[in-house]
Amino acid sequence: MQKPLLTLMIALIVQGCSSSQPRIKIEDQSYNRPAPIQKSSAAVQQKLMDHFSQWRGTPYQLGGQSRRGIDCSGFTQLSYRQSLGIELPRTTSLQSTTGPAISDAQRRSGDLVFFKTGWGKQHVGIYLSGDRFMHASTSAGVTISELNNPYWRQRYWKSIRPDGIN
16 A cells, blocks of 8 residues: 555544544455445345344454454445445544435435544444444444434434435
């Protein structure tokens, strides 16, 4: 990897999910990316669940982007890229600006859900259905959680539909 690109990636990773002590791990990964296409909410959810089944239980690691460890924004970025053929920025704060905000009633599979987990700290996950979302949790690794869980409900910030999702 070229030095300027590596420096940029490290700077973006440091701005990622909720922690002030980043452990940075960048790996060269090749992907067969599907072309972005319009899909029904059920088709989007199926692709995301297939992706989740490969990553389930992967431990949380700030700055990580491999099955040895991954953070929340890295997980959403890889999920979109590998499952839906859509590129997202690397950090949670940049991902929060990739599309229009939507109401809770408008949420559907593939939308991003955001949380404020502390002063200046954010967390992101991918909405599935039935008030469930998949994400890389600091305590449970890659998992599915409930939006109506008291912890997440209290910290919920907003939902967006990234550009490229129908």
